[in-house]
Amino acid sequence: MTEHLYNKYVKQMTLEEKVAQLLQLAAPFYDEPGDESEITGPMEELGIGSEAVRNAGSVLGVAGAAKMMAVQKAHLENNRLGIPLLFMADIVHGxxxxxxxxxxxGSSWNPELAEKSAGIAARxxxxxxxxxxxxxxxxxxxxPRWGRVMESTGEDPYLNGVFAEAFVKGFQGDDLAGDHSRVAACVKHFAAYGAAEGGRDYNTVDLSERQLREYYLPAYKAAVDAGAEMVMTSFNIVDGIPATGNRKLLRELLRAEWGxxxxxxSDWASIKEMVSHGAAEDDKEAAFKAIRAGVDIDMMTTSYLHHLPQLVDEGLVDEALIDEAVLRILQLKEKLGLFDNPMRGADPVLEKEIVFSAEHRQAARELAEKSSVLLKNxxxxxxxxxxxVAVIGPFASSGDILGWWSWTGSKEHAVKLSDAMRSVIGNPDLIxxxxxxxxxxITAEQKAEALSAAEGAxxxxxxxxxxxxxxxxGGSRTNIRLPEAQLELIRDMKKLGKPLAVVLFNGRPLDLHGVYDQADAVLEAWFPGSEGGAALAGLLYGQVSPSGRLTMSFPDSAGQIPVYYNQFNTGRPKPEVEDGNRYISKYIDAPNEPLLPFGFGLSYTTFAYEGLTLSADTMTTGQPLEVKVTLTNTGSVTGTETVQLYVGDISGEVVRPVKELKAFRQVELASGETTEVVFNIIEEQLRYHHSDLSVASDSGRFNVYVGANSRDVLSAGFVLLK
Incomplete structure (x- = not known):
C-alpha cells in the first residue's frame, strides 16, 4: 500500500467520497449548454447528483485540450480534497x-510499425x-461474423501477443510518469470476448479452462507483462460467471497468479448487466459481486454509487476492499503525474501543431501500404x-474508409481513392x-453511369x-458476403470483358463469392485510415509492392465458420486426396479448407523456398534447434516476404493443433537476390497446457513447417529428447 497516498487522501475521505472515486461518467455530465460530445453505448437516466459528479474519479469521452482543461479546472475547484479526474477514451487505431x-x-506483420502507430495516437x-x-x-x-474482429489482430495467440506488447509499449513508452506525450494502456476485454457463440456480440462464451489458458489468455498476459496499467472486463460470462463479477478470473488469476x-x-454498464445475465438479483447484488471480484471502476452505472455504502453499513462488504480500489486509482493518477500537474500534457497551442500533422499522416500512409493484402492477381x-482506368463503386470517392473506433477522425479529410490515383499519374483525364x-x-442511373465510365477504359x-x-x-452479421447491389455491379462490369481489379474496404474477412471468382485481381484494403487513398494508389500503380499477410482465414463460405488454421485433427481426418469415403470429417457441399489461409498474401514479385534444413534430428532442453531455409526473389521487382515458421506436435498428452505459428521474419529482397533465413527453436516453444493445466513439453516427434503462409510450406521433422 502506498502509504503517503493513503494518509493524504484515502484516510481523509468519507465513504461516499471513496465510492464516488470508483465512478466513471461520460462526457455529457461535463458539457456546457449547447456542447455535444460523442459517446458509445446507451445513455441512461442514472440519477446522479451534483455531489457525485464533484467527487467522481474519471470521465469518458472528453476530447480537446481546452475542453479537458476547463473540466479539470472546474472539478478541482469543487472537489474537497483536490483529487484530479482521469480522462479516458477509446483511442484504438488513432x-x-x-x-x-x-x-x-496485424496484417502488416510489423510490430515495430504497430508500436509507432500507438505512439503517435498517444501523442x-x-x-x-x-x-x-x-x-x-x-x-x-x-x-468473422463478429463485428469486433476489426479491433483485433487475428486468430493466432502468439501473433496477438506480439502485437499486444507492441501496442502497450507504443501507448505507454518507457517512462509513463515522465513522458507526458504518452497515455496509459487499458488491455481489453478480459477475458475471451472474441469467443462469443455464433459471432453475436455480447453473447455467451463457453470454454474449458485449458482452452482458455492455451489460446485466449496468452495475448492478455503479454499485454500485462508489457506493463499495461489497466485491464477492462468483458461483457461475456467465463465458466458461467460474468467476467465483471468473476472472482476466480480477476482476483485469483489476474491479480494473484499474474501479479x-x-x-x-468494467466495460460500459457491465456491472449492472449482471442482472440481465441472471447472475445478480438486482444492482445491489451486482455491486457486491463486482467489488469482491476486484473491479475498481464502475463505468457508467450507479451500482457502486448507490449500493456500496449500504453494503458496507450492513457488514457485507469490508470497507478495506473499497480503500484498495480507491488507492489503485490514486496510484495511477500519481504515476501519470496528475497530482503535480492536473493538466498533464494538455496544450491547446501544441495540439494544433501535433494533431493530424504531416509527419503523422505519412506514418499512417506507410502502415496502410504495409497492411493491405493482395489476394489475387x-x-x-x-x-x-x-x-x-475507370474507378467505379461506392468507395471510389468515399471518405468512409476510417472504420469503427475513429470517433475523432475526419472522413472529410481522409484521402479518397480516385483523387489519389489522379495525383499519382498526374493526368486526371485518364481516370x-x-x-x-x-x-x-443500385439504381438504373448508377448502372448507366458505371457503363459510361467503363466504356473507354x-x-x-x-x-x-x-x-x-x-x-x-454491435456489427455482427450472418451474411458476410458483399451486399447484392455490389455483386450485381461486379457482374455488370465483368460482362464488358475488360481487366477487372477489386479493392475491398471492410472490417472483417468476407465470404468472397461473386468477387474472387469474377475479378482478375483483388486487393484487401481493410479500412485503411486517413491516408488510405494515397496508400492504395501507390500500391495499385506499383510504387509500393504489396506485403501484407492475412491474420484471419477467409472462409470459403459462412457455413464453415469457425475456420482457422491451428485446428485439431479428428479421428477421421480428411485425406489430402479424396478417396470417395463419406465417413470422414468433411462437408459434402464445401471444402474443409478456407478460401484463403492464415498468413496468405501475394506480392508483385514471387519468392521461392528451398533447402529446409535442421541442425539436428533431435533436440533437448539445453540444446536449441537451428532451422534454415533458402529464400530467393524469383520475380522482376523488389519485394518483402514474411517467412513463417510453424511447429506441429505429433503426439501430445492432449491433442495438439495440426500446426502453430512459432516465429516469423520479414525479409526484403531485390529481384534475383537470395538469402538464408535462420530460426532457432527452443524447448520452451514446445510447451502447452496439459489436462491438469500444468505447462510442459512432451518428448517425441515434431514437424517443422516453413513457408509463405500456413498452407504452402516446406516440412522437416525432429525428436525432442527429455
Whole structure:
C-alpha cells in the first residue's frame, strides 16, 4: 500500500467520497449548454447528483485540450480534497490521424510499425488532454461474423501477443510518469470476448479452462507483462460467471497468479448487466459481486454509487476492499503525474501543431501500404500510368474508409481513392469515376453511369466493401458476403470483358463469392485510415509492392465458420486426396479448407523456398534447434516476404493443433537476390497446457513447417529428447 497516498487522501475521505472515486461518467455530465460530445453505448437516466459528479474519479469521452482543461479546472475547484479526474477514451487505431484498423495492422506483420502507430495516437491524445486509452483489444478471434474482429489482430495467440506488447509499449513508452506525450494502456476485454457463440456480440462464451489458458489468455498476459496499467472486463460470462463479477478470473488469476496490481475497470454498464445475465438479483447484488471480484471502476452505472455504502453499513462488504480500489486509482493518477500537474500534457497551442500533422499522416500512409493484402492477381496489377482506368463503386470517392473506433477522425479529410490515383499519374483525364452503386442499393442511373465510365477504359477498378458501421461493436452479421447491389455491379462490369481489379474496404474477412471468382485481381484494403487513398494508389500503380499477410482465414463460405488454421485433427481426418469415403470429417457441399489461409498474401514479385534444413534430428532442453531455409526473389521487382515458421506436435498428452505459428521474419529482397533465413527453436516453444493445466513439453516427434503462409510450406521433422 502506498502509504503517503493513503494518509493524504484515502484516510481523509468519507465513504461516499471513496465510492464516488470508483465512478466513471461520460462526457455529457461535463458539457456546457449547447456542447455535444460523442459517446458509445446507451445513455441512461442514472440519477446522479451534483455531489457525485464533484467527487467522481474519471470521465469518458472528453476530447480537446481546452475542453479537458476547463473540466479539470472546474472539478478541482469543487472537489474537497483536490483529487484530479482521469480522462479516458477509446483511442484504438488513432486519435485524429487514423491508422488502419487493428486487423489490418496485424496484417502488416510489423510490430515495430504497430508500436509507432500507438505512439503517435498517444501523442495526439495526450496533447488533447487524455490520460488513458481503452486499447489494445487483444481478443483472439476466429469468427468473422463478429463485428469486433476489426479491433483485433487475428486468430493466432502468439501473433496477438506480439502485437499486444507492441501496442502497450507504443501507448505507454518507457517512462509513463515522465513522458507526458504518452497515455496509459487499458488491455481489453478480459477475458475471451472474441469467443462469443455464433459471432453475436455480447453473447455467451463457453470454454474449458485449458482452452482458455492455451489460446485466449496468452495475448492478455503479454499485454500485462508489457506493463499495461489497466485491464477492462468483458461483457461475456467465463465458466458461467460474468467476467465483471468473476472472482476466480480477476482476483485469483489476474491479480494473484499474474501479479497485476493496476486498475480494473468494467466495460460500459457491465456491472449492472449482471442482472440481465441472471447472475445478480438486482444492482445491489451486482455491486457486491463486482467489488469482491476486484473491479475498481464502475463505468457508467450507479451500482457502486448507490449500493456500496449500504453494503458496507450492513457488514457485507469490508470497507478495506473499497480503500484498495480507491488507492489503485490514486496510484495511477500519481504515476501519470496528475497530482503535480492536473493538466498533464494538455496544450491547446501544441495540439494544433501535433494533431493530424504531416509527419503523422505519412506514418499512417506507410502502415496502410504495409497492411493491405493482395489476394489475387492475374496480371492486372500494377496498373501502368498510361492506362485509361475507370474507378467505379461506392468507395471510389468515399471518405468512409476510417472504420469503427475513429470517433475523432475526419472522413472529410481522409484521402479518397480516385483523387489519389489522379495525383499519382498526374493526368486526371485518364481516370474516370462513377459511384456505380450504393453500399446496399443500385439504381438504373448508377448502372448507366458505371457503363459510361467503363466504356473507354483499359482497366476497371471496382472500389467495394462494407460501410464502416457494418462492422465494429454491435456489427455482427450472418451474411458476410458483399451486399447484392455490389455483386450485381461486379457482374455488370465483368460482362464488358475488360481487366477487372477489386479493392475491398471492410472490417472483417468476407465470404468472397461473386468477387474472387469474377475479378482478375483483388486487393484487401481493410479500412485503411486517413491516408488510405494515397496508400492504395501507390500500391495499385506499383510504387509500393504489396506485403501484407492475412491474420484471419477467409472462409470459403459462412457455413464453415469457425475456420482457422491451428485446428485439431479428428479421428477421421480428411485425406489430402479424396478417396470417395463419406465417413470422414468433411462437408459434402464445401471444402474443409478456407478460401484463403492464415498468413496468405501475394506480392508483385514471387519468392521461392528451398533447402529446409535442421541442425539436428533431435533436440533437448539445453540444446536449441537451428532451422534454415533458402529464400530467393524469383520475380522482376523488389519485394518483402514474411517467412513463417510453424511447429506441429505429433503426439501430445492432449491433442495438439495440426500446426502453430512459432516465429516469423520479414525479409526484403531485390529481384534475383537470395538469402538464408535462420530460426532457432527452443524447448520452451514446445510447451502447452496439459489436462491438469500444468505447462510442459512432451518428448517425441515434431514437424517443422516453413513457408509463405500456413498452407504452402516446406516440412522437416525432429525428436525432442527429455
Amino acid at each position: 486519435f485524429k490521424t487514423i491508422f488502419p484498423i487493428p486487423l489490418a495492422i 495526439e491524445a495526450a496533447v488533447s488532454g487524455l490520460h488513458v486509452t481503452f486499447a489494445p483489444m487483444v481478443d483472439l478471434t476466429r469468427d 497485476f496490481d493496476g486498475v480494473i475497470i 492475374e496480371g492486372v496489377l500494377p496498373l501502368r500510368p498510361e492506362q485509361r 474516370t469515376v462513377a459511384e456505380g452503386s450504393g453500399i446496399e442499393t 483499359d482497366v476497371i477498378v471496382l472500389a467495394l466493401g462494407e460501410a464502416s458501421d457494418m462492422s465494429g461493436e
